Amino acid sequence: MDLQLQNKVIIITGGKNGIGKGIVLSIAAEGAIPVIINRSPVDDEFVADITAVTDTYEYYQLDLNDTDGIAPIVEEVYKKYGHIDGIVNNAGANDNCDLENTSWRDFEKSLHGNLTHYYELVHQAVGYLKESQGSIVNIGSKTALTGQGKTSAYAAAKGAILGLTREWAAALAEDNVRVNAIVVAEAWTPLYARWIKSFGDEAAQKARLALIEDKIPLGKRMTSTEEIGDMAAFLLSPRSSHTTGQWLHPDGGYVHLDRALN
Numbered sequence: 001m002d003l004q005l006q007n008k009v010i011i012i013t014g015g016k017n018g019i020g021k022g023i024v025l026s027i028a029a030e031g032a033i034p035v036i037i038n039r040s041p042v043d044d045e046f047v048a049d050i051t052a053v054t055d056t057y058e059y060y061q062l063d064l065n066d067t068d069g070i071a072p073i074v075e076e077v078y079k080k081y082g083h084i085d086g087i088v089n090n091a092g093a094n095d096n097c098d099l100e101n102t103s104w105r106d107f108e109k110s111l112h113g114n115l116t117h118y119y120e121l122v123h124q125a126v127g128y129l130k131e132s133q134g135s136i137v138n139i140g141s142k143t144a145l146t147g148q149g150k151t152s153a154y155a156a157a158k159g160a161i162l163g164l165t166r167e168w169a170a171a172l173a174e175d176n177v178r179v180n181a182i183v184v185a186e187a188w189t190p191l192y193a194r195w196i197k198s199f200g201d202e203a204a205q206k207a208r209l210a211l212i213e214d215k216i217p218l219g220k221r222m223t224s225t226e227e228i229g230d231m232a233a234f235l236l237s238p239r240s241s242h243t244t245g246q247w248l249h250p251d252g253g254y255v256h257l258d259r260a261l262n
Helices: 018-029 044-051 067-081 104-132 152-175 190-197 202-213 225-236
Strands: 009-013 033-038 058-061 086-089 135-141 178-184
Touching: 009 018, 009 067, 009 104, 018 033, 018 044, 018 190, 018 225, 033 067, 058 067, 067 104, 086 104, 086 225, 104 135, 104 152, 135 152, 135 225, 152 178, 178 225, 190 202
Parallel strands: 009 033, 009 086, 033 058, 086 135, 135 178
Antiparallel strands: none
16 A cells, blocks of 8 residues: 655654654655654664665754754754654653652653653644644553553653643644554563563563563564554555544554453
8 A cells, every 4th residue: 555655754753763763664665754853873773774765864863851952953854845744753761750759850850751842843843734734643652541550750741642642633633634642552672672671581581571472462472663663654644534633552452452361
């Protein structure tokens, strides 16, 4: 299926690794022009992976905690290409700011790092998205719907992101700008791999991973970044022209099916 993304300019935050990289590669394979905003500098591995798909992309190094740095990037991209067709808000991290041990100051700091840049990027680009009748995809997390028990700030940010998805979909419907969220559950990323390593030796890591995968109804496996990337590409494309305000779950049934299935 041709997703009709040829030469569409899509800005993706946190696009160097993990889920963001999966989205970058998926949309690039469809002919889109990815504009990556990432905290760390570009490296040889990323360049090799993306140039295997496309030579047309932009890479901006920015720590999104410096939220005022977003506007100049948006303006530079629009000035260069003359259009912005999509936004993927992806950057963020589960920082385990729990209820008992997190001060309100650290709570707000976590909210800023996981939520504020979602708002600011869309705020700066919304006029251009109206021009192009573009699409916004917000990357959410199961923690907003299931809870996790040790991450109040992250869960709050991700809950707000789902709320903003519905709010923006309502606000922009008359402008034919679509807004959807992908709710990620258990997806294999470099950050996830690092977390698994915290459980001890190789045997302990395998045991922990098996425990997690056993709770995923479809296939007893993690969701791949490629699967999330393909979902995002579809939502960004005109092929999903009547889909807005949705929270989509490419998660093997993790959130919606009884995980006691056997």
